[in-house]
Amino acid sequence: MTLFAEVRHASSAKTPLVLLHGFGAIGSGWAPVTGRLDDDQPLIVYDLPGHGSSLDAEGVGHAGVMAKAILEDLGRRGLSSLHLCGHSMGGAVASLVALKAADRVRSLTLLAPGGFGFEINHEALRRYAVAAEQGELATALAGMRAPGPVADRSGLERLAAARQAPGAVDRLLAILASFLIVRDGRTGQGTLPLRSFDGLGIPTRLLWGTADPILPDKQATTIWPNAVVTLVEGAGHMLIEEATEAVVTAIQSQL
Helix, strand or coil, X not given: CCCEEEEECCCCCCCCEEEECCCCCCHHHHHHHHCCCCCCCCEEEEECCXXXXXXXXXXXXXXXXXXXXXXXXXXXXXXXXXXXXXXXXXXXXXXXXXXXXXXXXXXXXXXCCCCCCCCCCHHHXXXXXXXXXXXXXXXXXXXXXXXXXXXXXXXXXXXXXXXXXXCHHHHHHHHXXXXXXXXXXXXXXXXXXXXXXXCCCCCEEEEEECCCCCCCHHXXXXXXXXXXXXXXXXXXXXHHHHCHHHHHHHHHHHX
16 A cells, blocks of 8 residues: 555645654644645645554554655655655654655754654653544643643544554554664663764754653754754644644745
């Protein structure tokens, strides 16, 4: 099965923006952001392997496996130039796509990306992975953001519907296990080869919430030179919802 992606405004002459969601999410979760972009901005919004409508697609696994699947799909679409934006696990995937295809990536925008340090709140991610009903998802998501307004109800409905698919929760648990490692008796995440990103020449912006309960904002200091780093005061991990305007501003500055 091939990857699912929602494609918008494909006839525009502008360079497409590719959006990669985080662990356990689905592509429609980008709606708060895409609704604020220019009407003629071409978009490719993926459901990552093992998620949503890509539940049975090839490429289920850690960020490296997913990056390979995304690159292959972009090749099938004939894209020779693109902008990339990824959140959390999708940020790790976007980083690896940029590393492997630097000549095709016009810009890279990362929202609290995975793989920038060992520490990760894997217990919260596991609670999120096994949540299938709207109430369970709302509770799990509350533990991933800073205190404040709850998630958009329509977004919760779409996410809950995706979790009802046979095997959806098991697939998420397998993906979670694929990027967690144990070191000195502690469980954390595998890390990206960050030194390899030096000198790519890709304009990069990094956003991170100072109250992120999943990935500590100190991991923002590991970004490569010449990247623009923005710490979003008081925001948690779910920047697409918690800091929509900051995310849109960062993306628009790259396009």
